[in-house]
Amino acid sequence: MDSSHSKADPSRRRLLAAVAVAAAGTGAAALAPLLRAQTGAGDVVYVPTPQVVVNRMMTMARVGPSDFVIDLGSGDGRQLITAVAKFGAKGGRGFDLDDELLRQANENAKKQGVADRVAFIRRNMFETDVSAASVITLYLLPELNLKLRPKLLAELRPGSRIVSHDYNMGDWQAEESVTMQVPEKQVGNPGVSYVYLWIVPANVSGNWQWKLPGGQPVEVAVRQRLQDLEVRGTAAGRPMNVSLTTLRGEDVRISAAVELNGRTLRHDFVGRARGETIEGTVRTFDRVEQTSPWSAVRTGGRAASIDPSAGTR
Ligand SMILES: C[S@@+](CC[C@H](N)C(=O)[O-])C[C@H]1O[C@@H](n2cnc3c(N)ncnc32)[C@H](O)[C@@H]1O
Structure with a gap:
């Protein structure tokens, strides 16, 4: 102008x-x-x-x-x-x-x-x-x-x-x-x-896969608008109950209750999103609290835009 x-x-x-x-x-x-x-x-x-x-x-x-x-x-x-x-x-x-x-x-x-x-x-x-x-x-x-x-x-x-x-x-x-x-x-x-x-939020929209510390598969779909995330998916083949997600720049947090062998266990995933991967840790809360590495990979579905006011992102 x-x-x-x-x-x-x-x-x-x-x-x-x-x-x-x-x-x-x-x-x-x-x-x-x-x-x-x-x-x-x-x-x-x-x-x-x-x-x-x-x-x-x-x-x-x-x-x-x-x-x-x-x-x-x-x-x-x-x-x-x-x-x-x-x-x-x-x-x-x-x-x-x-x-x-x-x-x-x-x-x-x-x-x-x-x-x-x-x-x-x-x-x-x-x-x-x-x-x-x-x-x-x-x-x-x-x-x-x-x-x-x-x-x-x-x-x-x-x-x-x-x-x-x-x-x-x-x-x-x-x-x-x-x-x-x-x-x-x-x-x-x-x-x-x-x-x-x-x-400025990373674009983490799309489909992601990872494994729980015990090797069970997780598949989630992330919908994103600016820094707000909606995460739905399954862990070990059962619906995962996501209670909290935050995205601050590249830093992602997902808290979810996962049903494993008839018991519901809380998992807190914390990681850094870089392109098609998220690397970090997962804390699980069973009889004792345990921290293990967490590594997620995007398998597709990245949204064109996370900003509703923009044509492209
Ligand atoms: C409200 S002042 C803010 C000055 C300074 N950033 C501060 O915080 O003290 C806005 C400034 O924007 C400049 N400006 C207005 N339109 C602009 C444009 N399209 N591109 C670059 N500068 C612009 C004006 O000349 C003015 O100096």
């Missing part, structure tokens, strides 16, 4: 109006920086995330030395610079359409001593390959988050984290969310910030 098209966007006008209202409600001293502020370019105006919220976003995403961070709509660069300078991320990229903000962000990176690890580049976020990121930071608008959602799910590796200031991702349930009191915040919902975290 180009900036001329975007200027007519009602959400952009809405946020500009919010800035104007915030400015009108402030004293003359507070007004000056708002009037001097860059307005940004593209689909949403520039409003910086308060630093205290940026810090919380980094903590929530557990940013650390193995992370490469991409900020979509990078403004003055504070998200990415904080990720690298304060939280030790190995590097990242910020993308924006406002040349003056890009200049400021690159200048800020130099001042903070991280210009060798980050760069702020003029590019439309919807035309940017984000596959190198392990963490994505966003402060956009609800409709832009939703528009980005299929792209993020298609391009990011399973386990990548997405953190968003103020706006959610529609019916994609966040793994974590927090409401913060931020007295200095004047736009959006004044004085309050919301932070959301999502973890």
Whole structure:
């Protein structure tokens, strides 16, 4: 989407109006920086995330030395610079359409001593390959988050984290969310910030087979929508009673009651999904608790998409 098209966007006008209202409600001293502020370019105006919220976003995403961070709509660069300078991320990229903000962000990176690890580049976020990121930071608008959602799910590796200031991702349930009191915040919902975290789920849909510790066969069919799983199947030829499933990135958990030799035994399968296999352990609860290796193989039926809002995944 180009900036001329975007200027007519009602959400952009809405946020500009919010800035104007915030400015009108402030004293003359507070007004000056708002009037001097860059307005940004593209689909949403520039409003910086308060630093205290940026810090919380980094903590929530557990940013650390193995992370490469991409900020979509990078403004003055504070998200990415904080990720690298304060939280030790190995590097990242910020993308924006406002040349003056890009200049400021690159200048800020130099001042903070991280210009060798980050760069702020003029590019439309919807035309940017984000596959190198392990963490994505966003402060956009609800409709832009939703528009980005299929792209993020298609391009990011399973386990990548997405953190968003103020706006959610529609019916994609966040793994974590927090409401913060931020007295200095004047736009959006004044004085309050919301932070959301999502973890890109592995696609584990389809048919899987494995063996129980005693060698009995298990066959299950997994239906998946985002990180929600529905698991049905048989163990040792009898229906398996699945009581709990969770998927967090690549980490799968399935708890099931299995009938073996006339007794019902609980099995907790915990593993990591990598392509067509899941490797992990199974804990069984008989007279004593026992842990054994668990290895599952997909035998077919991988669904085309786990995101109902996308064409492909
Ligand atoms: C609300 S600001 C957020 C700035 C920064 N991420 C933060 O949290 O402080 C949104 C930024 O997105 C930029 N932007 C808007 N539409 C864009 C697009 N299509 N591609 C890249 N950047 C865009 C604006 O210029 C603005 O700087």
